[in-house]
Amino acid sequence: MDSREHIVMLPFMAHGHLIPFLALARQIQQRTGFIITIATTKLNIQYLYSSISTDSNSQPLSNIRFAELPFNTTDHVLPPNTENTEFLSPSSIGNFLHASLSLKDPFLKLLNDIVHQEGKPPLCVISDELFGWATELAKSVGTVNIAFTTTGAYGTLAYVSIWLNLPHRYSTDSEEFKVPGFPESYRFHRSQLNPYVRDADGTDIWSRYLQTQLSQSIESFGWLCNSVEEIEPLGFDLLRKYLGVPVWSIGPLIPLAALKNTSSSTSTSGFSFFKQHTGKKTGLTPEKCIEWLDLHGPDSVLYISFGSQNTIGLSQMMELAIGLEDSGVSFIWVIRPPIGFDLKSEFKAEWLPEGFEERMKQSKRGLLVRNWAPQLDILSHKSTGAFLSHCGWNSVLESLSQGVPILGWPMATEQAYNSKMLMEEMGVSVELTRGSQGFVVGKEVKRVIELVLDKEGKGKDMRNKAVEVEKQLKEAVRDDTDDVGSSVKAMDDFVRSILSKSTQEQAESIE
Numbered sequence: 001m002d003s004r005e006h007i008v009m010l011p012f013m014a015h016g017h018l019i020p021f022l023a024l025a026r027q028i029q030q031r032t033g034f035i036i037t038i039a040t041t042k043l044n045i046q047y048l049y050s051s052i053s054t055d056s057n058s059q060p061l062s063n064i065r066f067a068e069l070p071f072n073t074t075d076h077v078l079p080p081n082t083e084n085t086e087f088l089s090p091s092s093i094g095n096f097l098h099a100s101l102s103l104k105d106p107f108l109k110l111l112n113d114i115v116h117q118e119g120k121p122p123l124c125v126i127s128d129e130l131f132g133w134a135t136e137l138a139k140s141v142g143t144v145n146i147a148f149t150t151t152g153a154y155g156t157l158a159y160v161s162i163w164l165n166l167p168h169r170y171s172t173d174s175e176e177f178k179v180p181g182f183p184e185s186y187r188f189h190r191s192q193l194n195p196y197v198r199d200a201d202g203t204d205i206w207s208r209y210l211q212t213q214l215s216q217s218i219e220s221f222g223w224l225c226n227s228v229e230e231i232e233p234l235g236f237d238l239l240r241k242y243l244g245v246p247v248w249s250i251g252p253l254i255p256l257a258a259l260k261n262t263s264s265s266t267s268t269s270g271f272s273f274f275k276q277h278t279g280k281k282t283g284l285t286p287e288k289c290i291e292w293l294d295l296h297g298p299d300s301v302l303y304i305s306f307g308s309q310n311t312i313g314l315s316q317m318m319e320l321a322i323g324l325e326d327s328g329v330s331f332i333w334v335i336r337p338p339i340g341f342d343l344k345s346e347f348k349a350e351w352l353p354e355g356f357e358e359r360m361k362q363s364k365r366g367l368l369v370r371n372w373a374p375q376l377d378i379l380s381h382k383s384t385g386a387f388l389s390h391c392g393w394n395s396v397l398e399s400l401s402q403g404v405p406i407l408g409w410p411m412a413t414e415q416a417y418n419s420k421m422l423m424e425e426m427g428v429s430v431e432l433t434r435g436s437q438g439f440v441v442g443k444e445v446k447r448v449i450e451l452v453l454d455k456e457g458k459g460k461d462m463r464n465k466a467v468e469v470e471k472q473l474k475e476a477v478r479d480d481t482d483d484v485g486s487s488v489k490a491m492d493d494f495v496r497s498i499l500s501k502s503t504q505e506q507a508e509s510i511e
């Protein structure tokens with residue numbers, strides 16, 4: 001293999017996209033020795049550097065370079081809750097999306113510079129599925145584009161197909177609708193759509209942006225997917241049929257250490273790969289969280305977090321606290337100011353029932369962590385029994401890699417589709433509610449928490465299934481000399497395919 005081969009990557013500027021891109025770059029680099037250039041804006045390069053510096057488990061970044069692309073606005077990262085109309089005016093989304101398109105020219109210049117310096121085009125471009133414009137640019141310099149989806153196959157198919165097949169016709173009695181690409185009998189519900197897509201007809205900002213980008217990404221030479229063949233066979237089967245090009249399942253792109261340990265560790269594992277955005281106030285150290293978890297019995301603690309950016313409404317925060325207290329269950333809860341308040345501001349006691357934090361502290365029943373928690377350290381601790389999650393794909397993979405079942409509270413993007421798959425296909429989750437303002441009362445919170453943490457019945461079934469998925473995830477990345485897992489095979493197959501495509505194109509250009 002020629003280690004001077006060069007791959008150029010173009011991540012979308014959001015936390016949940018950047019981190020898997022970096023992990024993918026590392027994986028390809030370690031497997032092939034190729035040079036990798038990650039092209040993104042200054043702020044995001046700084047962010048990626050800061051996450052690398054906290055990643056104690058991995059090798060230094062030899063042969064991974066960063067190329068800075070100028071950004072046409074001050075917002076270099078997609079703002080939080082972008083698909084929640086409460087947060088952002090259409091104009092601020094418009095600015096961000098417009099500026100995203102302005103990356104085209106500098107990206108083309110970067111590709112041309114590489115062609116000029118190296119005398120040949122890069123082996124391929126790997127662009128985020130939300131940057132479909134890279135497909136044409138890659139072609140124009142004589143290489144191919146590979147679309148990378150940072151989510152699972154099922155969620156990707158639902159996301160792409162739902163955006164590309166507007167408007168949706170809901171049945172009048174049940175508000176359900178069919179999604180092209182899914183079997184005839186499958187139904188999605190209107191409430192599983194975020195506000196932007198729910199009644200979109202293709203003329204609004206999001207529709208215009210996403211329809212253009214996704215339909216261009218579909219023209220890619222192939223797709224890479226951050227998931228594992230065995231955990232979602234239906235999703236991969238349907239996605240391949242829908243796209244009609246190769247889809248390589250090369251996940252899970254989470255720290256390798258998380259895929260090697262057993263789910264019974266009690267010490268800190270230094271999983272701080274996913275460092276928060278700089279500037280936010282950190283919560284507790286991994287050591288403190290582990291110390292607290294050590295006080296509790298196996299599979300008894302509920303971990304609650306809504307990802308890197310989300311928060312919930314004030315009334316829902318109250319109801320969640322009431323349900324938690326009534327259930328008697330122990331928990332770690334990553335708390336942020338509720339919707340409508342500055343996320344960077346101090347958390348106020350009045351946002352929770354009176355005396356709640358103090359009571360939980362005294363009884364050692366509940367640990368409230370401000371803003372950011374060491375998620376993988378918590379999930380990999382033997383005391384953690386379930387995860388109340390917004391079903392962001394990284395959180396899903398991290399939870400299942402530790403055999404931890406999920407209580408779903410999907411909020412935006414493809415999270416509700418992930419949640420549907422976790423329940424209906426995998427049997428590892430129960431959905432509590434939907435939407436960041438999702439309506440839920442304390443009694444229901446208590447009922448669902450008790451159900452999932454139950455050592456018998458449905459709780460036990462879910463845990464057993466989650467442990468099965470854990471094994472499949474770990475097996476997929478097995479890399480013994482005589483036999484390798486499905487994701488390692490898929491990575492090798494991907495590399496072979498682009499090398500042979502490149503050889504073929506060079507031969508054609510000589511003729």
Ligand code: UDP
Nearest residue numbers: 016274307308309372373375392393394395
């Ligand atoms: N995360 C974390 N601590 C927190 C919140 C989030 O470490 O308190 C990490 C989490 O481990 C995951 C990522 O942030 O890797 C969130 O990604 P996900 O795809 O689940 O959701 P998103 O933030 O993209 O909505």
